[in-house]
Amino acid sequence: MTFTTSRPMDDGATLEAISDLAARSVGLMATGTRDDFDSIYHPEFRNREASVEPPETRGRGPAAAWATAQWLRGAYADLAWTIGDVLSRDELVMVSATMSGRHAGPVTFYGADGRVERVFPATGREFAVEQVHFCRLSAGLVIEHWAVRDDLGQATQLGWIPPTPGYLWRCSRATRRARRAGR
Secondary structure (H helix, E strand, C coil), X not given: CCCCCCCCCCCCCCHHHHHHHHHHHHHHHHHCCHHHHHHHEEEEEEEHHXXXXXXXXXXXXXXXXXXXXXXXXXXXXXXXXXXXXEEEECCEEEEEEEEEEEECCCEEEECCCCCEEXXXXXXXXXXXXXXXXXXXEECCEEEEEEEEECHHHHHHHHCCCCCCHHHHHHHHHHHHHHHHHHC
């Protein structure tokens, strides 16, 4: 891991401690317990990436982060993040990582209204994609998250694109079923 900063943190936290906290917050998505989430996410935590995730992920606090973890774990077996470099500047930490896993369950994306937009049924394929996560800290906890991800690379590795006619049909059927179940 690489650590850099422009000045000491106001709350007295060491550079290594805030960098480790941010890196841990990324890895917890695969392995953390609900208690782990309560211990590192601020009560006002916000995930900027939640706009296509289930409605319960769009709230605030550790419960919203936990909902994101459950959504990801429901879709991907053997889910893991391998942490690369970690860079810090004041209260902002950047974590580069490789996300990997196997598409073992449906991945459901949602619209702005919280209704099912699209479902991608499990393909059983493995993937590994590069990501960069940004975490803003406050009072020694993660209060905000956003990311830059290789969604195209992941979709290609999982067989979502280019889709076969059979997979398009499976997606359409899974989406219809999920929409009916959500009514």
